[in-house]
Structure formats: C-alpha cells, structure tokens
Amino acid sequence: MKIICIGRNYIEHAKELNNPVPKEPVFFMKPDSALIRNNKPFFLPDFSNEVHHEIELVLKIDRLGKAIEEKFAHRYFHEVGIGVDFTARDLQRVAKEKGLPWEKAKAFDGSAPLGGFLPADTLPDPITFRLDINGKTVQQGTTADLIFSFDRVIAYISRFITLRTGDLIFTGTPAGVGPVKRNDRLQGYIGDRLLLDFVVK
Numbered sequence: 001m002k003i004i005c006i007g008r009n010y011i012e013h014a015k016e017l018n019n020p021v022p023k024e025p026v027f028f029m030k031p032d033s034a035l036i037r038n039n040k041p042f043f044l045p046d047f048s049n050e051v052h053h054e055i056e057l058v059l060k061i062d063r064l065g066k067a068i069e070e071k072f073a074h075r076y077f078h079e080v081g082i083g084v085d086f087t088a089r090d091l092q093r094v095a096k097e098k099g100l101p102w103e104k105a106k107a108f109d110g111s112a113p114l115g116g117f118l119p120a121d122t123l124p125d126p127i128t129f130r131l132d133i134n135g136k137t138v139q140q141g142t143t144a145d146l147i148f149s150f151d152r153v154i155a156y157i158s159r160f161i162t163l164r165t166g167d168l169i170f171t172g173t174p175a176g177v178g179p180v181k182r183n184d185r186l187q188g189y190i191g192d193r194l195l196l197d198f199v200v201k
C-alpha cells in the first residue's frame, strides 16, 4: 500500500506557511514504514528540532482505479478516518529553499500515526475534525473549507498514479500547525468521536 498526502488544501494553512494558494492539488507520498497504528507512541526523531503536527482527514481507498472521473470518485472510498502528517519543518524549510524533494521532512519512520475510521455515509456534510494536545484544541477544520474536494483529489491523483485497495490519502491540514514535544498527548476527533489518541516520546 501507499500513502498519498495533499499539501496546502486549506487556505488558512497555506497562508500561515506563506505558501501561495494552489491552482491544482499538490501531493507527495509517504512509505508504509511511516505508519503508526493502534495509538502506539510517536518517537521524536533525532534529526529534527521542529516536528510539527498536521491533523488530517484520511480516505481509505477500497477499489482499484486509474484516471478516475471526478463524478465517480466517491465510489472508491467508503471510510473516512483521521491521522497526523508529522513534518520535520526545519528539514522541509531547507528542502523548499533548495528546491529539493520533501521526503526527509515528510516520509520518515512514524510520520503517519493513523487512527480509526468511520463509514463515509454516516458522516455529516461538511465533516468537522480537530486535534487536541494535552486537552487543549490546537487545530480544527471543516471540509467546507477544502480547496480541493475529496472527489477532486482522487480524480487528480489517479491521473498520475493508480490507486489500489488499501491505499490511504491524507487530505491536507487546516491552520494551527505547530511543534510537538516529549510527553505531549495528541487526540484526534472527527466530530465528537475520539479516533486517535497517542503520546510523543
């Protein structure tokens, strides 16, 4: 399986990192070794002094598809979950300045804690979600603020890359990203459902 992540999919987040609002989706990938499941702890890597949390809704692809039409894209996922796209912001800054790829900053071991999923047809439209750290809400988002809808994202990615059952799409983070530190407890919610709950070590 593969993990595909959308960058800059919420206007306020693009602005907070001084990025232009994109005209088409920006995406990048993480390997399966990035995944952390079952609320296992996240260990801060020794190569970064600035690991940021990015809470994101995650689509679980459950059908093979290539060049999917936007109007059929909803048929390719039936569950929506929540995860964190951990980012070594200091390494990403250097990569951006030099025009280099982002993998070191985005795809490292443990950079994708993944929580539980809910059936898509039980979720309201728009979907709200949030991240609490040590009991305090630090990021909250709503799919009403997406620049590119789930369907648009699936159609776009599948022009370039075949989607397979089990692939995950991290759909971008709302504003409020910031550093995590040792002993932080991160809790991710869709609506009021706690679906992700782990500590930083």
Ligand code: ZN
Residues within 6 Å of the ligand: 005, 006, 007, 054, 056, 085, 170, 172, 173
């Ligand atoms: Zn992200």
